[in-house]
Amino acid sequence: xxxxxxxxxxxxxRLIITVFFIALLIGAVVLNIPLAGLWSSIFxxxxxxxxxxxxxxxxxxxxxxxxxxxxxxxxxxxLGAILSxxxxxxxxxxxxxxxxxxxxxxxxxxxxxxxxxxxxxxxEMTVSNYIGLSIVSFMCxxxxxxxxxxxxxxxxxxxxxxxxxxxxxxxxxEFLNNLWAFPKGATGASSFVFxxxxxxxxxxxxxxxxxxxxxxxGSAMSAAGASELFATSNGVNVNRYRILxxxxxxxxxxxxxxxxAQGFGFLQLYRAPLxxxxxxxxxxxxxxxxxxxARIIHVIIGTFLFQGLxxxxxxxxxxxxxxxxxxxxxxxVSNGIILYALTRGGEEA
Amino acid sequence: MALLEMKDISKSYSGNQVLKNVNLTIEPGEIHGxxxxxxxxxxxxxxxxxxxxxxxxxxxHEGQMFINGEPFTPKSPMDAMAAGIGMVHQEFMLIPGFTIxxxxxxxxxxTKETILGKVFGKKLNRLDRETMAEDTKIALEKLHMNIxxxxxxxxxxxxxxxxxxIAREIDKRNLQLLILDEPTAVLAESEAEKFLEVIxxxxxxxxAILFITHRLDEIKSVSHGITVLRDGEMVLAEKIExxxxxxxxxxxxxxxxxxSTEERRDLSDAPVHLELIDMHVxxxxxxxxxxxxxxxxGEIFGIGGLAGQGKIGISNGIMGLYPTTGxxxxxxxxxxLNSPREMLDNNVTFLxxxxxxxxxxxxxxxxxxxxxxxxxIKDKFLKKILVGRxxxxxxxxxxxxxxxxxxxxxxxxxxxxxxxxxxxxxxxVCIARAxxxxxxxxxxxxxxxxxxxxxxxxxxxxxxxxxxxEGMTVVMTSxxxxxxxxxxxxxxxxxxxxxxxxxxxxxxDEVLGLAMAxxxxxxxxxxx
Numbered sequence: 001x002x003x004x005x006x007x008x009x010x011x012x013x014r015l016i017i018t019v020f021f022i023a024l025l026i027g028a029v030v031l032n033i034p035l036a037g038l039w040s041s042i043f044x045x046x047x048x049x050x051x052x053x054x055x056x057x058x059x060x061x062x063x064x065x066x067x068x069x070x071x072x073x074x075x076x077x078x079l080g081a082i083l084s085x086x087x088x089x090x091x092x093x094x095x096x097x098x099x100x101x102x103x104x105x106x107x108x109x110x111x112x113x114x115x116x117x118x119x120x121x122x123x124e125m126t127v128s129n130y131i132g133l134s135i136v137s138f139m140c141x142x143x144x145x146x147x148x149x150x151x152x153x154x155x156x157x158x159x160x161x162x163x164x165x166x167x168x169x170x171x172x173x174e175f176l177n178n179l180w181a182f183p184k185g186a187t188g189a190s191s192f193v194f195x196x197x198x199x200x201x202x203x204x205x206x207x208x209x210x211x212x213x214x215x216x217x218g219s220a221m222s223a224a225g226a227s228e229l230f231a232t233s234n235g236v237n238v239n240r241y242r243i244l245x246x247x248x249x250x251x252x253x254x255x256x257x258x259x260x261a262q263g264f265g266f267l268q269l270y271r272a273p274l275x276x277x278x279x280x281x282x283x284x285x286x287x288x289x290x291x292x293x294a295r296i297i298h299v300i301i302g303t304f305l306f307q308g309l310x311x312x313x314x315x316x317x318x319x320x321x322x323x324x325x326x327x328x329x330x331x332x333v334s335n336g337i338i339l340y341a342l343t344r345g346g347e348e349a
Numbered sequence: 350m351a352l353l354e355m356k357d358i359s360k361s362y363s364g365n366q367v368l369k370n371v372n373l374t375i376e377p378g379e380i381h382g383x384x385x386x387x388x389x390x391x392x393x394x395x396x397x398x399x400x401x402x403x404x405x406x407x408x409x410h411e412g413q414m415f416i417n418g419e420p421f422t423p424k425s426p427m428d429a430m431a432a433g434i435g436m437v438h439q440e441f442m443l444i445p446g447f448t449i450x451x452x453x454x455x456x457x458x459x460t461k462e463t464i465l466g467k468v469f470g471k472k473l474n475r476l477d478r479e480t481m482a483e484d485t486k487i488a489l490e491k492l493h494m495n496i497x498x499x500x501x502x503x504x505x506x507x508x509x510x511x512x513x514x515i516a517r518e519i520d521k522r523n524l525q526l527l528i529l530d531e532p533t534a535v536l537a538e539s540e541a542e543k544f545l546e547v548i549x550x551x552x553x554x555x556x557a558i559l560f561i562t563h564r565l566d567e568i569k570s571v572s573h574g575i576t577v578l579r580d581g582e583m584v585l586a587e588k589i590e591x592x593x594x595x596x597x598x599x600x601x602x603x604x605x606x607x608x609s610t611e612e613r614r615d616l617s618d619a620p621v622h623l624e625l626i627d628m629h630v631x632x633x634x635x636x637x638x639x640x641x642x643x644x645x646x647g648e649i650f651g652i653g654g655l656a657g658q659g660k661i662g663i664s665n666g667i668m669g670l671y672p673t674t675g676x677x678x679x680x681x682x683x684x685x686l687n688s689p690r691e692m693l694d695n696n697v698t699f700l701x702x703x704x705x706x707x708x709x710x711x712x713x714x715x716x717x718x719x720x721x722x723x724x725x726i727k728d729k730f731l732k733k734i735l736v737g738r739x740x741x742x743x744x745x746x747x748x749x750x751x752x753x754x755x756x757x758x759x760x761x762x763x764x765x766x767x768x769x770x771x772x773x774x775x776x777x778v779c780i781a782r783a784x785x786x787x788x789x790x791x792x793x794x795x796x797x798x799x800x801x802x803x804x805x806x807x808x809x810x811x812x813x814x815x816x817x818x819e820g821m822t823v824v825m826t827s828x829x830x831x832x833x834x835x836x837x838x839x840x841x842x843x844x845x846x847x848x849x850x851x852x853x854x855x856x857x858d859e860v861l862g863l864a865m866a867x868x869x870x871x872x873x874x875x876x877x
Contacts, residue, residue: 216724216731216738222713223721229707233670233699234722235690293712 013337017286017305024312033315036192044177045307047198048263049283051205051256052276053303055249056284058209060294061218062245063225063238064117066281066338069128072113073253074273075139076105081258081267082162085171086150094172095262102254110250114243136274143269166267173265176201198263205255210296212248221245226292282306282334285341309333350418352377352557353398353526358412360393360404367393368410368581375526375574380548380558382568382589384601385578386655386830386865391561394578395528399436400429416525433525435518437532441510445503450478450485452502453517459484488516491554492547508540512547519551526557533564545571563655565597565866577601594873598862602830613855616838620680622646622822623667623697623790628675630659630666637662638846639675644790644824649816651837651854652826655865659846660826661702664792667824668692668699670707679790693726698786700779702794702826704772708779711768715760716749718767718778722786729785752781757807773804780811791815794826809836830861 007015028035052070059067080102089097113131120127144161148154152170153162167173179197212218224231224241231238257276261267284294287302313329355373359366368390375381385391396403397410400423404410414421416432423429429436443452459481460466460474485498492512502510511532518527529548533541548558548571560572568575569589577585577600585592585600623644630637637659644650654660666673669687677684685691692699701707710718723729730745731738749763756777760770767778776796783791796812797805813836815821827833833840834854842849844867852861860870 211737211739214739214742216728216740219717219721219740220725223710223725226710226712227706229703230710233668233689233701233707235693235726237690 011288013286013340014288014301014305017309017333017337021305021309021312024309024316027316027320028312031316031319033319038312038315040191040193040195041311042304042308043199044195044263045311046303047176047195047202048260049256049280049307050202050299050303051252051259052280053256053283053287053299054202054205054209054296055252055256056280056289057294057296057299058212058221058245058248058252060284060289060291061213061222061225062242062249063228063292064124064128064242064246064249065291066125066284066341067128067246067249067253068125068277068281069113069132069135070249070253070256070277070280071132071136071273072109073106073250074257074276075135076109076250077102077254077257078261078267078269078273079105080254081168081171081261082146082148082153082166085153085166085168085267086148088150089172090170091172091175095175095258098172098258099255102258103251106251106254107247110247111243113250114246117246118239118242132274132277136271139273140270162269164268164270164272166269168262168265168267172262175262176259177263195263198259201259205252206296206299209248209252213295217241217244278334278338279306279330282337285337286333291341306333351375351415352379352417354415355394355398356413356415358394358397358410358414360390360397360410362407366581368397370412371578371581371583372586373576373583374586375557375559377525377557378552378555379574380552380560380572382572382575383559383561383578384563384565384568384575384597386601386828389578389601390581391578392530393581395436395530395559395561398429399423399434399528400425400427430521431523433521433523434528435521435524435526436528437511437514437518437530439530441514443502443510443513446501448499448501449489449496449513449516450481450498452513453485453488453498453520454481455517457521484520485516488520491519491550492516493543493550506540508536508544511536511540511544515547515551519556524556526559527551528559528561530561531563532560533562533567541567563866565594565601565863566868568597569594594863594868595859595870598866598868599857599859602858602862602865614838616645616648619645619647622680623824624676624678625663625667626676626678628663628666628673628677630662630671630673632659632662632665632671635659635662635665636846637666637843640843640846640848642841642848642851644822645838646822647816647820648838649812649823649825649836651833651840652824652843653828653830653833653840653861653865654843654849656828658844658865660828660843661794662846663843664699664794664824664826665701667697667792670699670701690726693722696788697790697792698722698783698788699792700776700783700794700796702798704775704779704799709767709775712766714764715753715758715767715770715778716745716763719749719752719781719785720745722782727786748785749781752784755784756781756811771800771804772798773800773808776800776804776808780808784815788821790822790824792824792826795828796825797827797829797832805832812836830865 028038055070055073056067059065080098083101084094084098117124146162148162153166155161155163176198177195181193181195181197220236221241221244224236224238228238283302283306284298286305287298289298310330317329351374353375355371358368358371360368371394383391402425421432459477461477463475466474482498489496489498492515494512496509502513518524533544536544545567552558562568572589574588575592576583577597579601621643625640625642628637628640634657640663652660652663662671665671667677669689669692673686677686679695679697684695705711720730724731730741732741746763753760753763758774758777760774767775796808809832812823812825816823825837837854839851840854841851842861842864844865849864849867863870863873
């Protein structure tokens with residue numbers, strides 16, 4: 001393989017980010033930042049975010065583009081986690097109950113949302129942004145008026161409305177992180193721990209999506225997404241498959257935020273769900289997806305690169321500049337890569 | 350001296366010769382008709398005359414042009430306009446929200462000097478609306494139009510828009526030659542008559558008219574001279590009084606190349622396979638306005654006609670891709686209309702004229718393209734694992750490899766995406782999908798458009814094989830009469846959305862030519 005074809009295969013954005021990532025790793029070594037801890041953080045953050053990134057796949061394949069409205073699935077995932085918390089479930093049970101409540105709700109919401117997207121064909125990505133804003137605002141009201149009683153959920157003073165950030169220490173916080181984690185007993189920021197449970201859990205969802213893509217329904221859905229004319233003339237009900245894609249995307253968003261929250265250890269309510277779509281979209285685009293084509297491998301590469309960049313950038317840049325540069329890097333990378341993909345349209349991003 | 354002389358004009362697009370040594374001479378005040386089938390080279394000739402960028406971007410042309418004896422080499426439409434050539438395009442170039450005056454005077458507005466204009470240049474001069482309105486009125490009067498110049502274009506009848514376009518051209522003071530590209534195609538009959546009168550009065554004012562149309566009777570009634578193009582060659586240039594409608598039709602269709610035609614067969618006893626009753630299809634630009642047909646089992650049924658007359662709409666309507674009314678009956682059973690799925694479930698498949706839009710998944714592999722219809726409708730290439738049905742990738746590849754060999758699809762592998770294939774190979778992929786689907790009835794539109802000779806032969810041979818050996822019913826829609834004649838058992842000619850007649854493929858050129866122009870041979874003979 002010549003250098004040129006290799007370059008074309010990797011693509012400009014991935015090349016830049018990979019080079020940047022490696023430069024940061026070298027920087028970390030030079031600055032004596034312990035790499036073992038950084039690698040565990042990368043794996044943990046990969047596991048936390050990958051399902052949210054995976055949620056982009058069915059949306060893109062079904063032809064609704066990047067689902068900027070992950071917030072819809074996210075708020076329902078949060079609702080599931082909160083109710084599970086309220087009922088006092090912990091650990092594995094808590095995690096399962098949260099999903100059992102959230103996923104069916106997400107399926108229903110995704111179905112309705114899919115119907116709506118069928119009425120705004122061609123403008124899905126614009127509309128999904130505004131739906132996201134509306135849903136999050138609406139849920140701000142819901143978080144305040146939900147009649148919950150658990151003292152850890154509601155404001156300590158006044159006793160009405162949910163807190164902005166809820167610690168999951170007494171619920172199922174870090175349940176997946178610690179599941180089958182090895183080496184056992186390793187603690188502290190500088191030692192290496194592999195979050196087996198979290199990675200396996202992601203692999204489970206990825207396998208489901210992968211299998212779906214190879215099923216008859218998945219194949220029909222990609223055809224509907226790739227060319228509405230082709231699909232229609234070959235007897236595919238395009239609108240139905242767009243709804244299906246939206247549903248799966250919303251369900252994955254709900255499952256994704258529950259995984260994210262348990263890894264983070266906190267439930268973030270109110271405006272927080274708004275800030276989840278952009279990094280997820282950026283990740284899958286970095287991974288090599290376009291506005292028309294997305295695969296599991298894009299999710300894995302993209303999430304790894306994007307989260308790796310953030311994890312390594314934080315200590316390295318903070319040591320070098322002294323300020324909170326890591327957040328700025330995150331914003332520049334995520335918005336930049338989305339802008340790049342949008343200007344390239346359906347081409348290779 | 351002739352107003353316009355075009356000498357030995359030749360033009361090829363990437364090796365494909367579209368014009369060969371065409372000559373055209375127009376006298377001042379002459380109405381000159383230019384006729385030819387779709388793809389005969391009319392538009393290219395006009396693009397050359399009008400200096401369209403598409404000509405220069407593709408390497409220019411050969412031959413010379415003279416206006417009033419002066420050499421004329423337009424580099425852009427601006428040059429052509431400066432030389433006194435105006436053109437009214439088939440698609441209107443009008444701004445709906447502007448008034449007639451504003452459209453007529455667009456970018457040529459009369460202005461009055463202002464201080465702003467003196468300081469910042471002429472673009473900031475004030476519009477002289479009175480003069481603009483005056484000028485427009487004069488232009489409209491020349492066209493016998495009783496309409497106020499301050500009316501907005503939006504909501505005007507189509508006929509009026511056409512006249513506004515012409516008013517804009519004749520308002521240009523130096524206009525010597527006006528090119529009209531299919532001007533009457535969009536007009537109702539009464540409007541068309543009025544339009545022809547206007548053309549004649551323009552001609553009396555000394556403006557020469559180059560009139561492109563496929564309505565032969567119109568040419569016959571108004572023009573002085575006529576030029577017929579066929580396959581890029583000038584086959585006839587004659588004074589109108591020396592030529593009859595029948596001769597014009599024969600020259601237009603002609604048989605340029607003798608193709609090996611199949612032995613004819615008699616299918617009159619075959620059962621009816623597909624019946625259309627009073628079918629109307631609302632397909633933009635190809636509307637079908639009530640067609641009834643009986644298609645026999647196992648025949649190749651050709652559908653011909655000129656572009657925009659509705660022939661394309663028939664297959665699209667049967668397949669349910671555009672809103673359709675009427676009845677479609679397959680083997681005695683009435684089909685649900687407007688449902689592609691219903692037709693596919695009943696083993697009818699369609700290869701669209703819109704190959705890239707409807708016929709292919711451009712960013713998917715050849716093998717997936719080939720397997721898709723059979724997999725979606727007939728559950729082929731699927732295997733059941735636990736709860737779901739999954740694609741049998743191996744089966745899909747094997748089938749594709751077989752098809753690639755059978756149809757000689759030139760590709761790097763069955764995994765190659767279809768976007769980078771040539772037109773001919775793309776069409777073969779579409780045909781492979783239809784073969785894999787194994788339909789009873791195959792609808793195919795423009796099977797050889799945009800593909801090379803070799804692929805063309807293979808495609809047509811495949812259709813003949815399917816019909817004669819496999820007993821498949823094939824409905825083939827094509828703009829190329831020659832290929833319809835080569836393979837069809839019967840040819841239906843569609844004109845103005847209606848069935849003009851069903852003909853034997855060996856019918857005389859002039860009969861088919863007149864049918865395509867919407868005229869009846871017998872009537873024309875009786876009139877003459």
